[in-house]
Amino acid sequence: MYTVPKPSAAxxxxxxxxxxxxxxxxxxxxxxxxVPKSRLRTKESLFADVAFRSLVSLCAVALVxxxxxxxxxxxxxxxxxxxxxxxxxxxxxxxxxxxxxxxxLPFIYGTLVSSLVALIIAVPLSLGTALFLTExxxxxxxxxxxxxxxxxxxxxxxxxxxxxxxxxAPFLRVYVEPFLAKTLxxxxxxxxxxxxxxxxxxxxxLAIMILPIISSITRxxxxxxxxxxxxxxxxxxxxxxxxxxxSVLRNARSGILGAVIxxxxxxxxxxxxxxxxxxxxPEIAKSLFAPGYTLASVIANEFTEAVGDTHLSALTExxxxxxxxxxxxxxxxxxxVWSITRGAPSRTLA
Amino acid sequence: xxxxxxxxxxxxxxLSNGLALGAxxxxxxxxxVPLFLILATVVYRxxxxxxxxxxxxxxKPMGExxxxxxxxxxxxxxxxxxxxxIGIPLGIGTGVFLAEYGRNKWGNIVRFTADVLNGVxxxxxxxxAWALVVVTQRHFSLLAGSVALGIMMIPIISRTTEExxxxxxxxxxxxxxxxxxxxWRTTLSVVIPTASSGIVTSIMLAFARIAGxxxxxxxxxxxxxxxxxxxxEPTAALPLxxxxxxxxxxxxxxxxxxxxxxxLITIIMLTVIVFRWVAGRGMIKGAV
Numbered sequence: 001m002y003t004v005p006k007p008s009a010a011x012x013x014x015x016x017x018x019x020x021x022x023x024x025x026x027x028x029x030x031x032x033x034x035v036p037k038s039r040l041r042t043k044e045s046l047f048a049d050v051a052f053r054s055l056v057s058l059c060a061v062a063l064v065x066x067x068x069x070x071x072x073x074x075x076x077x078x079x080x081x082x083x084x085x086x087x088x089x090x091x092x093x094x095x096x097x098x099x100x101x102x103x104x105l106p107f108i109y110g111t112l113v114s115s116l117v118a119l120i121i122a123v124p125l126s127l128g129t130a131l132f133l134t135e136x137x138x139x140x141x142x143x144x145x146x147x148x149x150x151x152x153x154x155x156x157x158x159x160x161x162x163x164x165x166x167x168x169a170p171f172l173r174v175y176v177e178p179f180l181a182k183t184l185x186x187x188x189x190x191x192x193x194x195x196x197x198x199x200x201x202x203x204x205x206l207a208i209m210i211l212p213i214i215s216s217i218t219r220x221x222x223x224x225x226x227x228x229x230x231x232x233x234x235x236x237x238x239x240x241x242x243x244x245x246x247s248v249l250r251n252a253r254s255g256i257l258g259a260v261i262x263x264x265x266x267x268x269x270x271x272x273x274x275x276x277x278x279x280x281x282p283e284i285a286k287s288l289f290a291p292g293y294t295l296a297s298v299i300a301n302e303f304t305e306a307v308g309d310t311h312l313s314a315l316t317e318x319x320x321x322x323x324x325x326x327x328x329x330x331x332x333x334x335x336x337v338w339s340i341t342r343g344a345p346s347r348t349l350a
Numbered sequence: 351x352x353x354x355x356x357x358x359x360x361x362x363x364x365l366s367n368g369l370a371l372g373a374x375x376x377x378x379x380x381x382x383v384p385l386f387l388i389l390a391t392v393v394y395r396x397x398x399x400x401x402x403x404x405x406x407x408x409x410k411p412m413g414e415x416x417x418x419x420x421x422x423x424x425x426x427x428x429x430x431x432x433x434x435x436i437g438i439p440l441g442i443g444t445g446v447f448l449a450e451y452g453r454n455k456w457g458n459i460v461r462f463t464a465d466v467l468n469g470v471x472x473x474x475x476x477x478x479a480w481a482l483v484v485v486t487q488r489h490f491s492l493l494a495g496s497v498a499l500g501i502m503m504i505p506i507i508s509r510t511t512e513e514x515x516x517x518x519x520x521x522x523x524x525x526x527x528x529x530x531x532x533x534w535r536t537t538l539s540v541v542i543p544t545a546s547s548g549i550v551t552s553i554m555l556a557f558a559r560i561a562g563x564x565x566x567x568x569x570x571x572x573x574x575x576x577x578x579x580x581x582x583e584p585t586a587a588l589p590l591x592x593x594x595x596x597x598x599x600x601x602x603x604x605x606x607x608x609x610x611x612x613x614l615i616t617i618i619m620l621t622v623i624v625f626r627w628v629a630g631r632g633m634i635k636g637a638v
Contacts (some may be wrong), residue, residue: 045532052534053451059443060452060460063504066478067463070470073481128377136371137378145378147626152385154622156562158589159611162596163388166395166604208384215381239363241370269471271565272593296473296565303477304569319474330469 074320080313089317095282095298097307102314104321106282110199110292111322114274115267117203117288118210123260125207126215133215134222135244146216153212161276164205169196169277172204177289192287195279200288202278206270210263217262221255221340222248258336265329269322271296295322389615396612399605404613409575409591412600419610421577422586425492428579429571429587430561432496437503438553444504445511445549450537452512461509468505475501476566484570490584495571499560506556507549514548515541551628558621562614564589588614 075082081089085102092103129149133142173196180190180200229247238246249256279291280301295318306312403418410417444464448457479498484490518541526536542549564587567573572584573594588610595607 045535049532049534052537056443056447056451059440060447060456062440063444063467063508064460064463066501066504067467067470069482070467070474070478073478074474077477077481125377125381128374129381132374132378136374145382147623148382148385150626151619151622152381154558154618155385155388156564156589156614156618158562158564158592158596159388159392159615162592162607162611163391165596167387167391211381237359239359239367241367242363244370265469269469269473271471271473272589276593276596296471299473299477300565300568303480304572316477319477322471323474326469326471327466330466334465 070323074316074323078313078317078320080309081317082313084310085314085317089314090321093282093284097302097311100308100310102310102317104295104314104318106284107293107295107298107318108321109284110202110278110282111268111294111296111325113288114199114202114206114278114292114294115264117199118206118267119260119264121204121207122211122214122263126211126259126263127218127256129211129215130218130222131244131248134219135240135248146219149212149215152208153216157209157270157272158276160205160209160273164201164273164277168204169201172196172201176200181289188286189288192285192289194289195291197277197279197291198289199278199285199292202274202292202294203288205273205277206267209270209273210266213266214259214263217259217337218252218256221252221259221337224255224340225251252340254336255340258333258338258340261329261333261336265326265333268329269296269326271300275300295319392608392611392615395605396608396610399609400612404606404609408577409606412598412602415602417606419586419588419591419606419613421574422588422591422610423613425571425574425578425585426561426588428492428585429495429499429567430557432492432581433499433503433560434553434557436497436500437507437556440500441504441507441552441556442511442549444508445515445552446537446542448508448512449515450533450541461512464505464508467501468509471565472498472502472563473565473568476568476570479566479570487582489582490570490572491582492571492578492585493581495567495585495587498566498570499563502560502563502566503556506559507552510552510555511545511549514545514552517548518544547628551625554621554625554628558618558625561618561621562589564593568593 081102085092089102089104090108091105092101093105094101094103095106096102133146133149137145173194177190177194177196177200181194184190225248229251230243233243233247234240274294275297278294278297280293280297281291282293282298283290285292299315299319299322302311303315306315401418403416404420405418405423406420407416407418408421409419444460448460448464451457452460476498479494479501483494483497487494522540522544523536526540527533531540567587567590571587571590573590574584574586576586578585592607592610592614595603595610598604
């Protein structure tokens with residue numbers, strides 16, 4: 001990740017920008033490999049060097065091993081369900097612990113739709129926030145505002161859920177859902193009984209939760225756009241918005257897409273808050289007012305109470321599906337962000 | 351960014367510029383609203399029951415007045431302590447590996463894996479800890495919960511440690527080598543102490559992340575209505591208790607849940623603000 005960056009305009013601007021002392025100064029990473037080859041080296045010090053290196057390598061191996069263990073555990077535990085239901089697990093809508101017949105489609109649907117609702121709300125807001133913070137905001141206000149956004153990321157999921165149950169869901173039921181039903185009811189997305197709890201509530205909660213991560217990574221990406229690009233646009237007489245559109249957003253678009261996908265990955269795996277507000281009913285309904293269920297919530301709700309081996313196995317397979325989806329999504333996003341900033345994803349609080 | 355100098359800009363361009371910049375400002379304002387709403391609600395509903403007994407007593411059965419969450423607070427602390435015992439050494443070790451020996455293919459593999467682990471949903475990590483510890487022990491335990499939380503700490507600490515170690519100026523290392531100090535000794539006595547404030551903040555960052563985690567504890571630590579000080583017994587934890595109480599149909603339970611939320615959020619916010627404050631002036635300025 002910190003391989004020698006090409007001496008391009010991008011790395012030059014990162015040195016100037018406020019990211020502070022750039023970690024990847026050209027050439028630095030190569031020098032790190034120079035271990036002094038002292039001729040006077042005693043046997044003990046050679047041994048100590050090798051021992052130290054082995055020790056820290058062992059830690060790294062443990063990390064890789066943990067991920068391997070997660071994967072192995074999921075596959076071996078879900079073996080029963082994998083062999084019994086095969087591919088049909090992904091497309092069946094039945095979830096019946098009594099008859100031991102399991103299909104995960106309602107959960108996959110719930111996971112995708114609630115996260116999609118979250119993205120629709122969160123993406124414009126977090127892009128706007130990122131642009132405001134990097135391009136418009138006065139320096140003093142910037143520190144405060146970015147701290148506030150970070151604090152939003154620090155609120156535990158279960159507290160979002162608590163707030164969702166007692167504040168957000170009643171608010172949606174009394175004010176938002178009747179309004180949506182009246183104005184947008186014709187689309188079919190906002191019809192049916194108004195519980196407050198349901199896909200819409202889950203989407204709104206998730207949106208609040210993924211706002212910080214999308215906006216902070218977008219900020220990193222926007223900052224990585226070379227200053228010369230902006231200056232060129234301004235010099236040609238562009239207004240500030242035209243400059244942002246033509247040089248900043250255009251250059252940063254794949255990184256911004258990466259930030260959005262990373263937020264999506266976070267939304268897929270979110271458990272507590274969603275479980276507390278989504279209504280937990282394994283159904284596929286067109287209306288966003290209707291209760292739903294996600295992969296993570298079904299695991300949270302049923303895992304300790306699973307009775308038969310097949311039930312347990314099916315829940316583990318649900319976890320495997322979730323793991324696979326988040327893995328693909330995160331890898332894709334990491335690649336996109338990395339292509340712009342060379343290593344930014346790890347630099348965010350969220 | 352300089353403001354527009356020229357006056358003869360077409361009104362349409364001027365309008366779209368104003369609209370766009372206004373929209374961004376509005377977005378930033380809207381984003382801060384939920385934070386204040388949530389904080390205000392937690393304080394408003396949690397404060398009334400924030401009494402001394404909340405910190406000293408264990409939960410009473412529903413219907414009885416009083417009771418506190420002393421066991422959950424202590425349980426959370428013990429979970430964090432044991433999790434740190436797992437996560438901090440492995441995280442720092444991996445970070446050192448990445449910074450000092452990881453400029454190659456293996457380093458990239460480890461880096462990628464750390465990012466993967468960081469993205470694994472916490473409930474899936476909980477399941478792994480369940481399969482590893484609970485299944486072999488045959489009962490829920492504090493240890494199992496700590497393993498889950500410890501695993502979550504590793505990628506956070508290792509990636510931040512790597513970054514702060516890489517920020518230690520190269521000449522410092524070279525000076526040590528020039529004195530004939532072997533590489534391991536340079537790392538331990540020169541590089542790590544130089545970066546120590548950054549490493550400490552990375553640990554606090556990891557704390558803030560896992561202190562509020564509920565999902566990985568549901569089928570590992572499980573929760574407990576009484577005191578538990580043993581490693582291999584189920585234990586109460588603050589976030590778990592909030593969840594259990596929030597979904598109970600009793601007003602009194604909800605009250606306790608809000609108070610617990612207030613305590614938890616205060617601890618976490620303080621950690622994050624201190625983290626920011628230290629990060630703003632220490633080694634890892636720019637890393638956050």
